[in-house]
Amino acid sequence: MEYKDYYKTLGVEKTATAEQIKKAYRKLARQHHPDVNPNDPEAERKFKEVNEANEVLSDADKRKKYDQLGADWKRYEQQGAGRGPAGGRGAPGGGGGFDWGQYTQGGGGGGSSPFGEEDGDFSDFFGSIFGNMGGGGGRSARPGAGQDYQAELELSLEEAYQGGPRTITVNGKNLRLTVKPGVADGQTIRLRGQGGPGRNGGPDGALLLTFRLAPDARYARTGNDLTQDVPVDLYTALLGGEQTVATLGSPVKIKIKPETPNGTRLRLRGKGFPVYDQPGQSGDLYLRLTIALPQHLTDEEKALIEQLAALRSPDA
Template sequence: MEFIDYYKILGLDKTASTEQVKKAYRKLARQYHPDLNPNDKEANKKFQQINEANEVLSDPEKRKKYDQYGQNWQHAESYEKTKQSQQEAGRYGAFTGGESFSGDFSSGDFSDFFTSMFGGSSRGGRSQPKFRGQDYNAELQIGLREAYTTHQRVFTINEKNIRITIPAGIANAQTIKLKGHGGPGVNGGPAGDLYITFSIAEDPVFKRLGDDLYTTVELDLYTAVLGGEKTIDILDGKVKLKVNPETQNNTKIRLKGKGFPVYKKEGTYGDLIITWLINIPVNLTEKQKALFRELSQS
């Protein structure tokens, strides 16, 4: 497995604080984000490495293991347990597997054992342990209207295109797992998983809160006073609404089942809440002003 220097990827040294790690990650993630570098494989690969580096260095426990074991940090626990078994075997003159040893391990034995654990040749034809591959984390940006319907997207990871189905109703910051699409396993071990976190951009017309949608619709003064009908756009078409006479500014109406689809509950939707914004007419003629004056004095 190729070694990746996470500190180098983020342009930091080992003394960097957690805040410096976060700051470097945000800056580089914006620079190499796939949406800003379409069809750029190198930028996409760099973006994945940046996410991977941030995942490890922003977590104190993972960072501690990484600093101590480098590329083998994910297997630190297994190594420590085996190391402890070796030391105990050395003290008692025996080792699991029937081989006999006397005294403690020398530094040479220790190094050879480490190599056999994490790659390279093993002594006496002993099979090497298998380890699960590293999990990957990635971010995928989509629009609110895309999140409204179930659709497919092609996601590129490690220069491989993966077609994923995004269920309708996916939420901002929600994470889904793609099993087996992470880093390769060690010595034939299973691959890690890929975790995709969704970033849903704000929409200029609709605001989403949970499964409900909110929007503001302009209404002319005459319809607000006299009543009538108003046709408005919704995410999957249009709807005609009845406007009651003497409707006041900022009046809210709720349309049941016209909001956002509920995640993985086909046919279930939140509500659409509409706020009427009454427009006051401008550029009135003298005749129109006179009619308003007459109306105000009646």
């Protein structure tokens, strides 16, 4: 059985931080995801390899065991995997005193082979080191939880504001869910029972779904507050008036005071983004008024503006 270099699979150094591993995994998972590469066996194979590498390197305990194993792997091949006197495979812990059992979950007793069955979407190598290995040769009869799946769902800012039903495809299975209003970019929710099947009657794994919000040219979001630029014509800014503003919710009518300066901010309480999982609560909406100067002036308009400029001149 070939040793698998999980660091090489993710394209990171052995000294990589948890954040670097997470970033590399997300990039490769998106690149090779079956939804992006339908009917592509090679992409599916790479996707499974990436998930397996992340399953180990993102878990501190598993990563420590894997790092320890790396230094001893050649020793195992040379000493622990040799032929026994009867022509069969040598038992773990044999051959020069090498103890394979320290790396398996079930220990090294009982003379069981480290090469177990494939564990779900994971390789024999993974199952040998991190699978439910017992002393009876093969998998343990104890129940085990299924594998957790990871997926991402991209939403527009408006979709995140409104929430509602969505359908996603995970491992070829369509899953319908309801997105609660107010989700944030990078927020991850756990959907129990939507991961891999449990072993020996154990519970199914979960789906870890991460939301990705696309940038919006109209709004800037800070927490649950929104900021929106609102153009106001020069005459309304000078003389005052009312203006209707379109928002993610219903349109709002605002009053503009006479001689309103450019860049004035208005705060509309409760008109911002919904607070996640707290129905009826929302952040605030900030309107930044930007004065729009008139374009393509006629000769008559220019003459009137010149008269106004003369009236406002200090020398007048």
